[in-house]
Structure formats: C-alpha cells, structure tokens
Amino acid sequence: MGEENKPLIKVENVSVFRGTKKIINNINLDLNSGEIIILEGENGCGKSTLIEAIAKIIPIKTGKII
Secondary structure, eight states: OOGGSSEEEEEEEEEETTTEEEEEEEEEEEEETOOOOOOOOOTTTHHHHHHHHHSSSOOOOOEEEE
C-alpha cells in the first residue's frame, strides 16, 4: 500500500465502554483523503462515542486507532 492510499484515520476492532456498558463493539473504519462519511443511527447507538474515541477524548477498551 503506497503512501497515497494510506487512510487518514484507521479504526481497527475498537470497543468502547461508558461505565460498565459496552457502547461500541469491534468497529472497523477507514477514512481516506477526499472521502466524506455520514454516521447515522438512532439516539444512543454510539455515534458521538465513536467520534470522541477517535479524537482520544475517551479511552478505548480494545483495538487501535491510527
């Protein structure tokens, strides 16, 4: 994979808890240069939690974010 194909953000098998409740379970996501994505879902499904985990505002339990 060349540098031009390297994702800007790579989320690999990420799980996040809020207290004892698992909010995100093994999420995978690649965001590449020039792409626009939409996080869509019901209230409480983990959209904001995912963004906060990517921004390192809250800790992840498993996986990695590059």
